[in-house]
Amino acid sequence: MYKILKAEKLASNIFMKVVEAPRVAKHCLPGQFVIVKLDETGERIPLTICDYDAKEGTVTIVFQPIGASTMKMAELEAGDCFEDFVGPLGKPSEFTEENLDELKKKKIVFVAGGVGTAPVYPQLKWLHEHGVTADAIVGAKTKDLIILEKEMSAVSNLYLTTDDGSYIRKGMGTDVLRDLVENQGKQYDICVAIGPMIMMKFVCLLTKELNIPTIVSMNPIMVDGTGMCGACRLIVGDEVKFACVDGPEFDGHLVDFDLAMKRQQMYKTDEGRAILKLQEGDTHHGGCGHCGGDK
Amino acid sequence: MADMLKKVPVREQAPLVRAANFEEVCLGYNKEEAMEEAARCINCKNAKCISGCPVSINIPAFVHEVKEGNFEAAYQIISESSALPAVCGRVCPQESQCEGKCIRGVKGEAVSIGKLERFVADWASENGIKPTPAKEKNGHKIAVIGSGPAGLTCAGDLAKLGYDVTIFEALHKEGGVLVYGIPEFRLPKDKVVAAEVENVKSLGVKIETNVIIGKSVTIDELLKEEGFEAVFIGSGAGLPMFMGIAGEQANGVFSANEYLTRNNLMKAFREEYDTPIARGKKVAVVGGGNVAMDAARTALRLGAEVHVIYRRSEAELPARAEEVHHAKEEGIIFDLLTNPTEILTDDKDWVTGIRCIRMELGEPDASGRRRPVEIPGSEFDIAVDTVIMSLGTSPNPLISSTTIGLDVNRRKCIVADEEFGKTSKEGVYAGGDAVTGAATVILAMGAGKAGAKGIHEYIMSK
Ligand SMILES: Cc1cc2nc3c(=O)[nH]c(=O)nc-3n(C[C@H](O)[C@H](O)[C@H](O)COP(=O)(O)OP(=O)(O)OC[C@H]3O[C@@H](n4cnc5c(N)ncnc54)[C@H](O)[C@@H]3O)c2cc1C
Ligand SMILES: Cc1cc2nc3c(=O)[nH]c(=O)nc-3n(C[C@H](O)[C@H](O)[C@H](O)COP(=O)(O)OP(=O)(O)OC[C@H]3O[C@@H](n4cnc5c(N)ncnc54)[C@H](O)[C@@H]3O)c2cc1C
Ligand code: SF4
Ligand code: SF4
Ligand code: FES
Numbered sequence: 001m002y003k004i005l006k007a008e009k010l011a012s013n014i015f016m017k018v019v020e021a022p023r024v025a026k027h028c029l030p031g032q033f034v035i036v037k038l039d040e041t042g043e044r045i046p047l048t049i050c051d052y053d054a055k056e057g058t059v060t061i062v063f064q065p066i067g068a069s070t071m072k073m074a075e076l077e078a079g080d081c082f083e084d085f086v087g088p089l090g091k092p093s094e095f096t097e098e099n100l101d102e103l104k105k106k107k108i109v110f111v112a113g114g115v116g117t118a119p120v121y122p123q124l125k126w127l128h129e130h131g132v133t134a135d136a137i138v139g140a141k142t143k144d145l146i147i148l149e150k151e152m153s154a155v156s157n158l159y160l161t162t163d164d165g166s167y168i169r170k171g172m173g174t175d176v177l178r179d180l181v182e183n184q185g186k187q188y189d190i191c192v193a194i195g196p197m198i199m200m201k202f203v204c205l206l207t208k209e210l211n212i213p214t215i216v217s218m219n220p221i222m223v224d225g226t227g228m229c230g231a232c233r234l235i236v237g238d239e240v241k242f243a244c245v246d247g248p249e250f251d252g253h254l255v256d257f258d259l260a261m262k263r264q265q266m267y268k269t270d271e272g273r274a275i276l277k278l279q280e281g282d283t284h285h286g287g288c289g290h291c292g293g294d295k
Numbered sequence: 296m297a298d299m300l301k302k303v304p305v306r307e308q309a310p311l312v313r314a315a316n317f318e319e320v321c322l323g324y325n326k327e328e329a330m331e332e333a334a335r336c337i338n339c340k341n342a343k344c345i346s347g348c349p350v351s352i353n354i355p356a357f358v359h360e361v362k363e364g365n366f367e368a369a370y371q372i373i374s375e376s377s378a379l380p381a382v383c384g385r386v387c388p389q390e391s392q393c394e395g396k397c398i399r400g401v402k403g404e405a406v407s408i409g410k411l412e413r414f415v416a417d418w419a420s421e422n423g424i425k426p427t428p429a430k431e432k433n434g435h436k437i438a439v440i441g442s443g444p445a446g447l448t449c450a451g452d453l454a455k456l457g458y459d460v461t462i463f464e465a466l467h468k469e470g471g472v473l474v475y476g477i478p479e480f481r482l483p484k485d486k487v488v489a490a491e492v493e494n495v496k497s498l499g500v501k502i503e504t505n506v507i508i509g510k511s512v513t514i515d516e517l518l519k520e521e522g523f524e525a526v527f528i529g530s531g532a533g534l535p536m537f538m539g540i541a542g543e544q545a546n547g548v549f550s551a552n553e554y555l556t557r558n559n560l561m562k563a564f565r566e567e568y569d570t571p572i573a574r575g576k577k578v579a580v581v582g583g584g585n586v587a588m589d590a591a592r593t594a595l596r597l598g599a600e601v602h603v604i605y606r607r608s609e610a611e612l613p614a615r616a617e618e619v620h621h622a623k624e625e626g627i628i629f630d631l632l633t634n635p636t637e638i639l640t641d642d643k644d645w646v647t648g649i650r651c652i653r654m655e656l657g658e659p660d661a662s663g664r665r666r667p668v669e670i671p672g673s674e675f676d677i678a679v680d681t682v683i684m685s686l687g688t689s690p691n692p693l694i695s696s697t698t699i700g701l702d703v704n705r706r707k708c709i710v711a712d713e714e715f716g717k718t719s720k721e722g723v724y725a726g727g728d729a730v731t732g733a734a735t736v737i738l739a740m741g742a743g744k745a746g747a748k749g750i751h752e753y754i755m756s757k
Contacts, residue, residue, distance in 0.1 A: 240537065
């Protein structure tokens with residue numbers, strides 16, 4: 001059992017839990033993820049590590065309820081437990097293994113979207129602690145969905161933007177990046193984009209045009225997270241890669257996003273929905289934004 | 296008087312009934328049937344059957360006790376050599392092992408050794424007979440990686456010798472392939488697998504689930520920081536292989552590992568579990584081993600029409616004969632001498648069919664089996680909505696890539712000697728599928744025993 005020490009609602013649809021998991025906390029680095037399972041009948045849900053404290057033995061996760069399992073998880077309070085919590089999985093971000101002097105010379109920009117802000121935070125924090133302050137562009141649909149503003153601005157040069165203009169500026173993360181490079185004379189050696197696949201795809205289209213090498217963090221459907229099942233396979237370049245062991249971070253200019261997005265819809269298409277409905281009955285809450293649940 | 300040339304028939308669920316449920320197919324012998332079958336054994340002096348069993352169970356001796364009705368004595372004899380008789384009695388490829396060597400088989404049918412072993416093990420479990428724990432602990436701490444047959448056996452043997460053993464398991468449940476791979480209808484999870492795991496725990500073995508060695512903690516840390524004096528690696532076979540044909544990344548194409556894990560470990564077939572699975576209407580399973588049979592029969596039970604596509608002929612099917620027989624009875628369609636060339640998809644990238652080419656057998660290849668060659672121009676399509684790839688596995692590099700000084704061979708399997716499971720790294724032993732590549736439960740168990748012996752000698756000579 002893995003106890004939740006702190007539970008917070010960060011925005012109307014984004015939840016944070018601080019979980020006691022000493023083995024994970026001791027070994028994790030930015031870029032890695034965990035798999036959590038609520039109880040005996042629950043699914044194995046992959047979530048990026050958003051913060052960790054090796055001394056306290058805690059790991060922080062931040063997630064958005066989109067289906068049965070994440071909805072149940074959102075309701076957990078401090079004192080409740082996850083039955084299973086395993087990690088750290090995947091490879092750490094590349095820069096954690098780079099030569100520090102080289103790294104310090106680099107100009108890095110992060111682009112985060114929605115709940116993707118959370119996994120960007122430990123990367124910015126790690127860099128900041130190692131003497132590198134990166135630029136971070138964070139986009140949200142609207143003001144209420146912005147999370148971790150204070151924490152992020154403490155460890156980066158933060159550029160916030162909202163789709164509807166309800167806070168600071170109107171526009172998407174890609175608009176800000178273009179503006180910084182084309183009008184404000186910024187130059188970047190590397191871009192890290194984390195968020196929904198569609199957002200990462202568009203960031204990559206832009207950075208290809210701007211000639212900025214780009215890292216993305218892929219979140220395909222997973223089962224075991226140890227390389228055993230192949231559910232998480234992606235095409236990167238011309239190769240098949242397993243996101244859980246070869247990633248989750250990849251060269252964004254090589255990822256086949258269209259295929260990845262189709263595969264992520266595996267249980268969401270017409271056939272998939274019918275299958276889900278048949279199996280899950282009332283537990284299929286929708287939330288996928290396509291089918292309207294059981295309505 | 297029964298026909299002494301034939302096995303006492305074993306009761307099974309009728310094919311059409313079992314094709315729609317996940318209950319065990321084979322119901323096993325009762326006392327009377329077991330004693331009658333045991334009486335067919337002629338108690339050979341030079342018992343060939345023993346040499347067919349990879350762990351050399353004293354078959355004539357235990358079968359004799361069954362004949363006399365001394366089931367507990369029979370259990371003790373089996374226990375001297377095997378830690379998982381309820382499992383092996385069910386899943387060993389007996390026809391090519393113990394029963395394949397039985398003298399009765401020369402003229403008639405072999406003694407049903409597997410079914411008798413299963414009977415004895417089930418009887419022992421129903422009657423609460425457990426292995427005896429060590430009288431005294433010796434204080435030495437040993438780590439075992441993986442809770443499959445190799446790890447469980449190694450841990451059990453060491454605990455019986457008094458060692459303080461902890462098993463580290465990556466998944467949330469213990470059992471390895473026994474829990475995530477082999478389906479409920481062949482190997483019941485609660486009645487058999489969980490009971491075997493409990494037996495090992497009752498010897499004092501601790502099991503920590505959700506720990507991935509190489510990620511959560513490394514072998515070097517276990518040895519240097521956590522006070523373990525030796526490690527046994529029983530981490531299993533690993534990564535699924537794909538064919539590399541067009542359409543393989545489409546929605547509706549799964550590895551057998553994923554399909555079986557969703558259904559067996561994550562229990563997608565049960566209403567109360569949240570796990571989704573693609574219940575296809577027409578499913579193609581590519582491959583011909585035990586894994587392919589399990590995936591096919593699982594898909595059938597989830598309601599699909601199932602085709603097994605295999606490139607050689609029936610004689611070369613690597614699966615156990617009993618599984619092939621059961622699969623056919625249940626209505627699985629076998630497309631033999633057939634090989635997929637492409638997976639067909641619709642505009643949303645969902646599977647609509649599988650294009651195949653007919654094969655014929657040519658000259659024998661390195662494995663001694665006749666090599667299948669394509670018959671030009673014989674392509675044809677089968678309409679399916681789901682494809683399950685069951686083409687074998689390659690070793691998982693998580694452990695080898697994070698352990699300094701641990702040698703692997705050309706196929707990336709860990710190198711370990713057969714007799715003691717000794718690897719290139721001091722204090723580190725290994726066995727099972729991680730060393731041999733995908734093999735069998737009984738071989739993994741044998742390797743676990745060898746590892747325990749190796750570790751014991753190593754600690755005692757320190
Ligand atoms: C490496 C990795 C890191 C992740 N990190 C985070 C994170 O930090 N925060 C966060 O909120 N989410 C994260 N995700 C996504 C998260 O795992 C999914 O949202 C979750 O599995 C959905 O589970 P559910 O049972 O609530 O929904 P389900 O009922 O399983 O699914 C609802 C719908 O979402 C689809 N779906 C299932 N799994 C995924 C998936 N992995 N991605 C997208 N859609 C999916 C289903 O097809 C279904 O239609 C991550 C995923 C991966 C692989
Ligand atoms: C579907 C299927 C059907 C089969 N049918 C038969 C049959 O009928 N008869 C037969 O004899 N054999 C059969 N086999 C083969 C047999 O199951 C295997 O040979 C046997 O289970 C191997 O045992 P093992 O202990 O070496 O590995 P496994 O059973 O694979 O166990 C390895 C364990 O180690 C864990 N692990 C892996 N990496 C790590 C890590 N880094 N840290 C911690 N834990 C880790 C895994 O999660 C797993 O639980 C079948 C296999 C499959 C997949
Ligand atoms: S362990 Fe397997 S091979 Fe040995 S006697 Fe039992 S069934 Fe036969
Ligand atoms: S070979 Fe057959 S008949 Fe002879 S001892 Fe073994 S099981 Fe009995
Ligand atoms: S999640 Fe199973 S191989 Fe990656």
